[in-house]
Amino acid sequence: MSAYPGQRGLRNPLKIARGLGSSKTGVHHWWLQRATAVALVPLSIWFLFLVGDLVPADYPMVLATIGQPVNAVFLIVLAGCLFWHGALGLQVIVEDYVHIRWLELTLQIALRFGALLGALACVMAMLAIWLAGTPPS
């Protein structure tokens, strides 16, 4: 008979649990989400001030401002944290609401590539602006 409630057959519970992964990396996602969140708190406040400062978005002024080394570095870090944090959040949303297996898998892969692509695009754009230097005004 069963050794524990819900058991079917004679298989030992340990045999069933083995291979399903250790209990050591379960909080990895949680920690990454918090770490990127902590980074994004000052970064997004700084970003709001930057955007406010750029209004009314005169092109040479925008290039000169975001091309400044400090601003450029912070924008690159912001893009990285933003897309990373966003991907972690989207992952949970897909896990929670998408129950069609093939669709879930497709979305999980697509959102990771999408986040990577978005972050890379931001970094490349910032490098292009930064390295082009401020046009003489």
Add this chain to the structure above:
Amino acid sequence: MPNTRPLSPHLGIYRWRVNMLQSTLHRLTGLFLCLGALLVTWGLIAAADGEAAWSMFVGFFSSWIGLMLLFIWSWSLLFHLCNGIQHLVRDTGHNFGPPTRDRTHDPVYWSTGWFVIAVSVAVTVLVWVLLIVRMQGGAA
């Protein structure tokens, strides 16, 4: 074999609290901010591309639909930020659990969400008032 065990009762049995609204809004604003990240990407790419691309970007966000999107995005960002900070504070576990639970009053974490919502709305209004003042000052 399908699982025939009874499911635990879900949303229907709980008394409504602001925490539920916060949780839903945190997800919705987070989802919306992911689209906002693409907006930031578009802006940076347009700036790197040249004046014509940048004008198109600015043109879109000067339109009514663009301004409306920006307004919702600004509040989404501020709500997600304020609520996220509350999440981080609560993650420390401070003031939770039986030792600090006063059975004669509702615990404070049932209602501090209203403060978070109020602050996010107030700062959003402040940001847009400052922006409008700045635009008018620039035009004059």
